[in-house]
Amino acid sequence: MKLVILSLALLSPLASAAQCTIDSQYMQASYKVSQQHEVDTAVHTQQFTLWRTLSQAAQQDEQLVEVWQQLSNQQLRPIRYFVQDKRGIEYQPSEVKAKQNFSSKQQLVSDELLAKMTLQSERGEGCDKVQKYSLKQADTTIEVSWVVNKKLLESMHITKPTGSQTIILQSVSFDKQTVQQQFAVWDNYQTTDYADIGDNESDPFLAKMINLGFIEHSAPGFYDTNGKTLKGGHHHSHH
Numbered sequence: 001m002k003l004v005i006l007s008l009a010l011l012s013p014l015a016s017a018a019q020c021t022i023d024s025q026y027m028q029a030s031y032k033v034s035q036q037h038e039v040d041t042a043v044h045t046q047q048f049t050l051w052r053t054l055s056q057a058a059q060q061d062e063q064l065v066e067v068w069q070q071l072s073n074q075q076l077r078p079i080r081y082f083v084q085d086k087r088g089i090e091y092q093p094s095e096v097k098a099k100q101n102f103s104s105k106q107q108l109v110s111d112e113l114l115a116k117m118t119l120q121s122e123r124g125e126g127c128d129k130v131q132k133y134s135l136k137q138a139d140t141t142i143e144v145s146w147v148v149n150k151k152l153l154e155s156m157h158i159t160k161p162t163g164s165q166t167i168i169l170q171s172v173s174f175d176k177q178t179v180q181q182q183f184a185v186w187d188n189y190q191t192t193d194y195a196d197i198g199d200n201e202s203d204p205f206l207a208k209m210i211n212l213g214f215i216e217h218s219a220p221g222f223y224d225t226n227g228k229t230l231k232g233g234h235h236h237s238h239h
Helices: 002-009 013-023 102-107 111-116 176-187 194-200 204-212
Strands: 027-037 040-052 056-060 064-070 076-082 087-090 118-123 130-137 140-147 152-160 163-173 190-193
Touching (some): 027 152, 027 176, 056 102, 064 176, 087 194, 111 130, 111 140, 190 194
Antiparallel strands (some): 027 163, 040 056, 056 064, 064 076, 076 087, 118 130, 130 140, 140 152, 152 163
């Protein structure tokens, strides 16, 4: 028995923390977003799922999936999948307007934003260590609960004079096979290059998407680092 105890003692907390990070590289996490505007007492909620692999991140709601692929040259390529139509639109990295950050796609909160924040408290240890951060910038306060060794956002609360937004983790799984299978399903959808859409306007799916305003020349910036929700016309029915 002594040998076993000895070998366990050699596993430093640092090594186990690194193992947590490796074990959580493939992830499926469900989140609930609640938004409240100062002029409107109603709270608007919606759900989305964050998926990630080593080089891909996806945010999925009922109708739309935003996939970001990190290419070998570190550029990011977005693909928009429309679940009901089983179709996709691929963009080139050069068509992405704002500078995008891959850590914010994979984690919802970027490494850069976390680095700017102030650590308020810490609980738990090892894989389950949670750090609470806050940041006040001008009239905006951001509070984050961060499962540090899993690179997992537990919650984020953003408060502005115009209203507030809260993102809360509902469930999470780190099953590599499930995640890989889901990306493979999307990968099998028929895709069209954004640049070729003009030549394919007779395609009923593309005609519909142009009509709905989903295809505009501002290639995706769909979620910014603060987790703002998808642009596009399909959420206004929640009122």
